[in-house]
Amino acid sequence: MDTALSTAPATATQQTRTISGSQAVCEAMVQEGVSTIFGYPGGAIMPIYDALYGYEDRLEHILVRHEQGGIHAAQGYARTSGRTGVVFATSGPGATNLVTGLADAMIDSTPLVCITGQVFAHLLGTDAFQETDVINITTPVTKWNYQITDAAEIPEILAKAFYIAGSGRPGPVLIDITKNAQLQLFEYQGYKPCHHIRSYRPKPVVRKAYVEEAARLINEAERPFVIFGQGVILGGAEQEFKAFIEKAGIPAAWTILGLSALPTDHPLNVGMLGMHGNYGPNVLTNECDVLIAVGMRFDDRVTGRLDKYAKQAKVIHLDIDPAEIDKNIKATVPVWGDCKETLPMLTALVQQKAYPKWLEKFKECTKSEDEAVFQGELHPTSDILTMGEVIDTLNQITHGNAVIVTDVGQHQMVACRYAKFNQSRSNVTSGGLGTMGFALPAAIGAKFGAPDREVVAVIGDGGFQMTLQELGTIMQSNVKVKIIILNNNFLGMVRQWQELFHERRYSSVDIQSPDFVALAAAYGISGQSVSERPNLKTALETMIDHDGAYLLEVMVGKENNVFPMVPQGCGVAEIRLK
Amino acid sequence: MKQEYTITVYTENQVGLLNRIAIMFSRRKINIESLNTSPSEVEGIHRFTIVINETEDVVRKLVRQIEKQVDVLKAYFNTNEEIVWQELALYKVPTDEIAEKVKVERLLREHGARAVVIRKDYTIFETSGHREETDKLISVLEPVGLIEFVRSARVAIIKESRGFHEKLKEFEETEPHPSTRENEYLDQGGNVFVM
Numbered sequence: 001m002d003t004a005l006s007t008a009p010a011t012a013t014q015q016t017r018t019i020s021g022s023q024a025v026c027e028a029m030v031q032e033g034v035s036t037i038f039g040y041p042g043g044a045i046m047p048i049y050d051a052l053y054g055y056e057d058r059l060e061h062i063l064v065r066h067e068q069g070g071i072h073a074a075q076g077y078a079r080t081s082g083r084t085g086v087v088f089a090t091s092g093p094g095a096t097n098l099v100t101g102l103a104d105a106m107i108d109s110t111p112l113v114c115i116t117g118q119v120f121a122h123l124l125g126t127d128a129f130q131e132t133d134v135i136n137i138t139t140p141v142t143k144w145n146y147q148i149t150d151a152a153e154i155p156e157i158l159a160k161a162f163y164i165a166g167s168g169r170p171g172p173v174l175i176d177i178t179k180n181a182q183l184q185l186f187e188y189q190g191y192k193p194c195h196h197i198r199s200y201r202p203k204p205v206v207r208k209a210y211v212e213e214a215a216r217l218i219n220e221a222e223r224p225f226v227i228f229g230q231g232v233i234l235g236g237a238e239q240e241f242k243a244f245i246e247k248a249g250i251p252a253a254w255t256i257l258g259l260s261a262l263p264t265d266h267p268l269n270v271g272m273l274g275m276h277g278n279y280g281p282n283v284l285t286n287e288c289d290v291l292i293a294v295g296m297r298f299d300d301r302v303t304g305r306l307d308k309y310a311k312q313a314k315v316i317h318l319d320i321d322p323a324e325i326d327k328n329i330k331a332t333v334p335v336w337g338d339c340k341e342t343l344p345m346l347t348a349l350v351q352q353k354a355y356p357k358w359l360e361k362f363k364e365c366t367k368s369e370d371e372a373v374f375q376g377e378l379h380p381t382s383d384i385l386t387m388g389e390v391i392d393t394l395n396q397i398t399h400g401n402a403v404i405v406t407d408v409g410q411h412q413m414v415a416c417r418y419a420k421f422n423q424s425r426s427n428v429t430s431g432g433l434g435t436m437g438f439a440l441p442a443a444i445g446a447k448f449g450a451p452d453r454e455v456v457a458v459i460g461d462g463g464f465q466m467t468l469q470e471l472g473t474i475m476q477s478n479v480k481v482k483i484i485i486l487n488n489n490f491l492g493m494v495r496q497w498q499e500l501f502h503e504r505r506y507s508s509v510d511i512q513s514p515d516f517v518a519l520a521a522a523y524g525i526s527g528q529s530v531s532e533r534p535n536l537k538t539a540l541e542t543m544i545d546h547d548g549a550y551l552l553e554v555m556v557g558k559e560n561n562v563f564p565m566v567p568q569g570c571g572v573a574e575i576r577l578k
Numbered sequence: 579m580k581q582e583y584t585i586t587v588y589t590e591n592q593v594g595l596l597n598r599i600a601i602m603f604s605r606r607k608i609n610i611e612s613l614n615t616s617p618s619e620v621e622g623i624h625r626f627t628i629v630i631n632e633t634e635d636v637v638r639k640l641v642r643q644i645e646k647q648v649d650v651l652k653a654y655f656n657t658n659e660e661i662v663w664q665e666l667a668l669y670k671v672p673t674d675e676i677a678e679k680v681k682v683e684r685l686l687r688e689h690g691a692r693a694v695v696i697r698k699d700y701t702i703f704e705t706s707g708h709r710e711e712t713d714k715l716i717s718v719l720e721p722v723g724l725i726e727f728v729r730s731a732r733v734a735i736i737k738e739s740r741g742f743h744e745k746l747k748e749f750e751e752t753e754p755h756p757s758t759r760e761n762e763y764l765d766q767g768g769n770v771f772v773m
Contacts, residue, residue, distance in 0.1 A: 198746070
């Protein structure tokens with residue numbers, strides 16, 4: 001096993017040497033600066049795992065318990081680190097188990113490179129053992145995919161894969177490598193990173209006229225409103241964004257994936273958009289005169305009914321992806337470009353301003369929401385714990401410095417609504433796809449992506465049971481994640497909809513759970529369960545202080561609802577406070 | 579209002595790209611009326627010609643999604659007024675019937691057809707044109723025992739196009755030149771700024 005390869009610089013002058021396709025895969029990983037790989041071995045990817053054995057000192061491989069866990073972990077890694085997550089899986093079921101994660105990463109623009117093994121090229125199309133048509137299965141859920149049947153292609157294709165995954169609007173890339181290509185020896189000429197593909201232009205040329213027109217609209221506005229999404233984080237433009245809203249004095253609200261790009265306590269941060277967002281941002285969307293959307297895609301969970309969305313406003317849309325402009329909401333002024341580039345251009349042209357009266361309106365809305373929602377959620381009068389007070393108590397302990405990873409459902413909405421964040425890349429959740437089972441494996445990856453930070457996974461009793469096998473990964477790799485299960489003994493979000501829209505016909509939402517603490521103990525993970533208020537804070541402190549993984553189950557109210565809510569089919573101004 | 583649009587897509591010659599493009603239509607439950615892949619005027623660059631019946635709004639969004647694909651260089655959409663197009667059709671008929679009942683000479687002249695193969699048992703005619711034209715020849719040949727008929731996909735040339743050679747040079751630049759206008763759709767100028 002040749003492990004000395006990567007010490008040589010990757011230059012064109014490098015002498016050629018004979019190596020296997022599998023070694024070339026490992027070499028590409030090293031050259032791309034990959035340190036952690038999440039994966040699961042199997043027949044068709046064995047040569048790559050064999051090569052990996054010789055790269056143990058440079059490539060850390062985390063053995064997961066299921067390929068879906070592997071890809072969600074890679075997503076968590078990418079989200080906290082800002083780097084491309086890497087997954088290895090075998091052919092057939094190994095590859096098809098990646099599909100949910102690919103779809104999740106595609107819709108949430110997460111950069112991933114997935115390597116799947118494939119049967120020998122001569123067996124393609126013969127229904128060979130563990131053969132599936134992975135390329136065609138994954139085409140709609142990948143930014144790019146490619147099948148390699150010749151080892152000589154490996155360096156160039158992997159360089160392309162990393163370039164495509166991480167540039168422009170990021171996304172998942174899958175490379176399927178037949179077993180013969182993994183085994184094949186070829187003349188390796190060094191690794192050349194990819195910086196240009198002629199058919200792919202990730203960064204458009206910014207059209208200055210449009211930035212000027214946007215600035216003119218903003219300068220003339222009386223009630224401007226900024227809404228921002230993950231584009232700010234993906235573009236690494238948090239500072240540029242803050243500088244823009246501070247100079248222009250414009251209140252800003254976030255989508256679920258934009259959360260943490262702007263600190264929670266920033267005076268211009270007016271809260272969360274969308275179905276379970278804050279009252280002010282939803283209602284006032286329909287009162288602003290200029291709506292400035294930054295790196296967000298007007299998802300239906302944000303807009304509600306389109307024909308009742310911001311009809312009075314002129315819309316400025318900043319996005320790197322031309323396909324997003326005019327997709328759902330017609331832009332008055334489209335600003336196509338990387339917001340890291342366009343925001344400073346805009347900041348330079350806007351006037352220093354403040355809108356105290358307009359900001360006051362947001363404060364009035366917060367007051368209404370406080371009376372109708374916050375009080376009951378954060379300071380309940382009954383003995384039964386609420387999800388909101390768990391998050392609120394956690395804030396008091398972590399002071400907004402933790403990475404919060406959430407699953408999907410009521411606990412997700414509550415965590416996003418009430419968790420405090422001081423720094424970017426701290427909120428990891430499955431936004432677009434709404435993948436239950438995302439949080440536990442994503443938290444594992446999030447910890448590898450940000451090893452020095454506290455990572456707290458907040459998960460419902462339903463979602464936890466979808467990927468609980470990853471407790472094994474936490475055990476084996478000693479991943480110091482903190483897990484809070486908010487247990488209401490229901491599939492809470494579905495139950496809420498059944499209560500509100502299906503006459504309380506609770507169809508298949510009454511879910512039984514195992515003894516979660518005993519389950520964790522079986523994996524050597526400490527934990528406890530709390531159901532009483534006086535014990536909550538101590539339990540959370542014990543969890544945070546514990547040196548190692550910890551599982552805290554909190555029994556919360558069975559039939560609590562998440563409010564406010566924009567019911568499906570309603571406009572944002574029709575948001576219900578109860 | 580729905581109408582016929584011809585989408586022209588310049589792409590790299592890549593295995594699997596046909597599927598990647600085709601599923602963008604099926605995902606939106608849009609029926610592809612006609613699809614042709616062929617080389618283009620530039621060596622190594624492939625050209626898809628796709629015909630669908632849709633509203634302009636749907637077609638515009640779809641074309642932007644197609645253009646976003648990594649292996650796609652450029653996608654255009656045009657109404658029938660903006661293109662010149664042809665379809666090729668082949669007709670197999672029994673030779674004896676044709677010889678007896680049809681004045682072949684008139685047939686060939688009126689429909690721009692030509693005989694590709696003449697055998698004792700059958701003759702194959704070929705013609706090209708718009709759909710109505712190739713359809714018309716079916717109705718002429720059906721009474722004399724049309725055995726087989728097949729029509730190709732539409733191929734189309736955009737009247738205004740200056741070809742892809744110049745465009746490709748822009749794509750091959752590592753850094754786009756400031757004058758490069760990749761986002762042509764913004765050039766509606768006044769229209770975009772209308773409030």
